[in-house]
Amino acid sequence: MERQIIHMDQDAFFVSVEVRKDPRLAGKPVIIGGTSDRGVVSSCSYEARKFGVHSAMSSRMAKMLCPHAVFIKGNMDEYSKASHEITDILKERVPLIEKASIDEHYIDMTGMDRFHNTRLYAHELRGKVIKETGLPISFGLSVNKTVSKMCTNECKPNGELNIGQPEVRNFLNPLSIKKIPGLGEKTFLKLSDMGIKKIYTLSQMHPDQMNTVLGKNGLVLLQKAKGIDLSPVIPFHEQKSIGTQSTFRADTIDVDSINHLLTSMVMGIAYELRQKRKLAACVTVTVRYSNFEDVTKQAVIPYTSLDSVLIRKAKELFRQVYQKRMLIRLVGVRLSNLVSGFEQIDLYSDSTEQYSLCQAMDKIRQRFGENAISLASTMDISL
Incomplete structure (x- = not known):
């Protein structure tokens, strides 16, 4: 039986979301990304591409090639929400769908x-x-x-x-x-x-x-x-997650130490995320109390693999989930709703510096091992 695979891809996705918000941008050269000379182009309209602008180009070069372009900082939260809109429409109407990235899907018909x-x-x-x-x-x-x-x-x-x-x-x-x-x-x-x-x-x-x-x-x-590719369409509901958990040697209510541990745990799985060239759109934190009751809290976030964003959300969820003030036996963190892709830098206020930091730390880990470097705040954890 001849396979029938549909590949659906948004056209200049980030720009399209901005045009939907402000129709006056339609037909204009639009560039999404950092507006400073140190910034990087995350996306651009087809009108801007005619001048040689492309993603991953420095903003400085983009301005030289297309000085009359409209530069927009961008909003990853809005782009992630639009991505979920599209996925929801498609997955209700097809038998098998794979979300390959934030703006593309494979459908097996x-x-x-x-x-x-x-x-x-x-x-x-x-x-x-x-x-x-x-x-x-x-x-x-x-x-x-x-x-x-x-x-x-x-x-x-x-x-x-x-x-x-x-x-x-x-x-x-x-x-x-x-x-x-x-x-x-x-x-x-x-x-x-x-x-x-x-x-x-x-x-x-x-x-x-x-x-x-x-x-x-x-x-x-x-x-x-030769036109041969046997790779399957991976069902959307089977998208894998990555996570970790830690059971304490003794039940504890030391919130500061738990936050340090959360930081270390998130850094570890975020590193794994980047090595697999994935982005996550959901963070889940689980707490197991001393009476073995599990309480879980999760939140949908803009697609990211940045330590700083994921750590911040994990700590926020821990504050929400830890309400009983009982001794804690275990804490866990999981990242899910994974798609292929790289961090869209310059779409968070601190992302340029944080992305550079992540890159530098990842290079050290790749050379000397995953435990070769960590934040000072995660050291001397006694749990």
Whole structure:
């Protein structure tokens, strides 16, 4: 049975949310991110992209390329809420959905063509999102996740593209290898030096040569160049969480020490989050009292992987959950609603400095081990 995978992706998502809020921005070059010279572009409108502006570019360079652009600091809370709006609409109307990032989803409609014309259903679903949220969205429909995502990228903005199995190779062959999802800049340069710039050329390479040059990743890229991708759509309700808990040697009411412990615990799982290139949108804190009663409190937050944001929310939840003033036996923290992505810096007031700090600490951990560095406030925990 031929798989039918829909990839739905918002068009310039952060900018679209700002345009929904202020329609006067429509059609203008808009840049989301830090407004200072030290800032970084998080997103930009298609009008700004025509001037060479792109995400991760320094704000200073963006201003040089497009001095008449409208710069907006951005609000991750609003973007996260809009993301949840879209997910809620989609997950109620499809059999299997994966939230791949804050602004994109994969939908597996395999076998549903017995009941629906998948191409027409995807068109109607896209229209539903646009009508109910006022946010533009594009989709690609094809036989696997890789090709459907590439279809979306080719038809954006505000587009639809359906590539069936017989058309896959003809669709892929003339495209640049840069179009392959997951192919980074270093790999692109290495392949370009070998004279491999088009997907067709890459698809003709011998597996042994690709393995020699790029290892297992080379074999994966070769498969993608041939339009082969067996990776499944991971059900939304099975999105994994990460967490940790600690049982104290003796029951305690030492709130200060518990807060220090929470800080240490959150830093550990936030580091794990960043290593997996994930963002979390929900924090849960659990307290077990000495009578073995468990009390849990959770909160939805803007997507993030920053220590400072997660620590602050965990401590706030602990204050809310610890109401009985009884001895505590255990405390736990869990991050959930995970999606793939990197921290959108400059969307929090302190994020530029905090992101730099996280990067520096992560490099030390990667070199010397996860316990090589911690905040001074977490030291000498005697629980």
